[in-house]
Amino acid sequence: MKTLAFSAILSLTASAAFACETVTLGDLIIQNAWSRATIGAGRPGVLYLEITNKGSTDDALVGIATPAAGMPMLHETVVSNGVASMPHAMAVPVPAGQTVALAPGGYHGMLMDLTAALKEGETFPVTLMFQTAGEVTVTVDVLSMRAEGPDCADAGQ
Amino acid sequence: MRLTGMQKALWAAAGIAVLAYATLLRDAGPSPGFVAGAPFHPTFSLPDETGRLLSPSDFGGKHLLVFFGFTNCPDVCPTTLAEVAQVMDDLGPDAGKVQPLFISIDPERDRRLGLADFTAAFHPAIIGLAGDAAQTRAAADSFRIHFARENDATAPDGYTISHSPALYLIGPEGDWLRQFTYGTPASEILADLRSRL
Numbered sequence A: 001m002k003t004l005a006f007s008a009i010l011s012l013t014a015s016a017a018f019a020c021e022t023v024t025l026g027d028l029i030i031q032n033a034w035s036r037a038t039i040g041a042g043r044p045g046v047l048y049l050e051i052t053n054k055g056s057t058d059d060a061l062v063g064i065a066t067p068a069a070g071m072p073m074l075h076e077t078v079v080s081n082g083v084a085s086m087p088h089a090m091a092v093p094v095p096a097g098q099t100v101a102l103a104p105g106g107y108h109g110m111l112m113d114l115t116a117a118l119k120e121g122e123t124f125p126v127t128l129m130f131q132t133a134g135e136v137t138v139t140v141d142v143l144s145m146r147a148e149g150p151d152c153a154d155a156g157q
Numbered sequence B: 001m002r003l004t005g006m007q008k009a010l011w012a013a014a015g016i017a018v019l020a021y022a023t024l025l026r027d028a029g030p031s032p033g034f035v036a037g038a039p040f041h042p043t044f045s046l047p048d049e050t051g052r053l054l055s056p057s058d059f060g061g062k063h064l065l066v067f068f069g070f071t072n073c074p075d076v077c078p079t080t081l082a083e084v085a086q087v088m089d090d091l092g093p094d095a096g097k098v099q100p101l102f103i104s105i106d107p108e109r110d111r112r113l114g115l116a117d118f119t120a121a122f123h124p125a126i127i128g129l130a131g132d133a134a135q136t137r138a139a140a141d142s143f144r145i146h147f148a149r150e151n152d153a154t155a156p157d158g159y160t161i162s163h164s165p166a167l168y169l170i171g172p173e174g175d176w177l178r179q180f181t182y183g184t185p186a187s188e189i190l191a192d193l194r195s196r197l
């Protein structure tokens, strides 16, 4: 049933051009949310995005939820003494006046127990939970397995 | 503030010392800890997905671009494989002189999930190798790289793997040439390869 509902979400959005939408929640601006396609649902997917805090109070991303995965978590890739590991991140700090990125080689959403394969060209929703600002849902673009960054006209700006 | 000649000399010396120390830190990468000048021929004997056992000498004098990883690694591993794929595309006619290899440090699970499909999704030239535990450990030891299985109740199947995320370049004679640290842009890897091919 869960899978059926999720397929419905995917098919609704499958043909849409990438929104690369910008979502605002109070002082927070969230943009460039993207993921990589997966082969099947047996391996975890990933979530990247950028958060800008235009306010004067610090906030933090403390959790994520999505119908695309049974067990989404925040992780941080750490390369220390030439060894990479990716421990669970309790929170991703979003300091006042700064932009933080969940990006390859750093913080990322780890989408474990995928409901279905993530297919290139599709999108899925992710709800972000902030310590202070509350919750907001963003649309995530699924890019190629080879993607190394968001695929928007304004990417990287 | 005006500096005397002596002060200038001291500052210059301090600057040189800091630079030298920074160079030392940068070059003292933890892996592989080989001695400059000493020949280093890292090796492996691992099966591809069809069961064919492969060693460095089986690649007909190509340069080998070697990466150790696992397919349940959605962040670091795809990033490096995407770089390798870009390099292979950009090499054009010289691509035939370079063999990219993905050595699984999670061989049992990777064989079960399908290693060839995974590497082909990045680039058809990449060969995935997945041996047994002993063959895998022997390859990692030979390359002097680290990997360790870490129990993690929140991870898929209850474990994850920490590993050296660099890319290693082996010459046509099986000689170690250099490593590219994690995050080296494809353009830099390409330029280095072009200078050697």
Ligand SMILES: [Cu+2]
Pocket: A075, A076, A086, A108, A109, A110, B074, B075
């Ligand atoms: Cu992760």
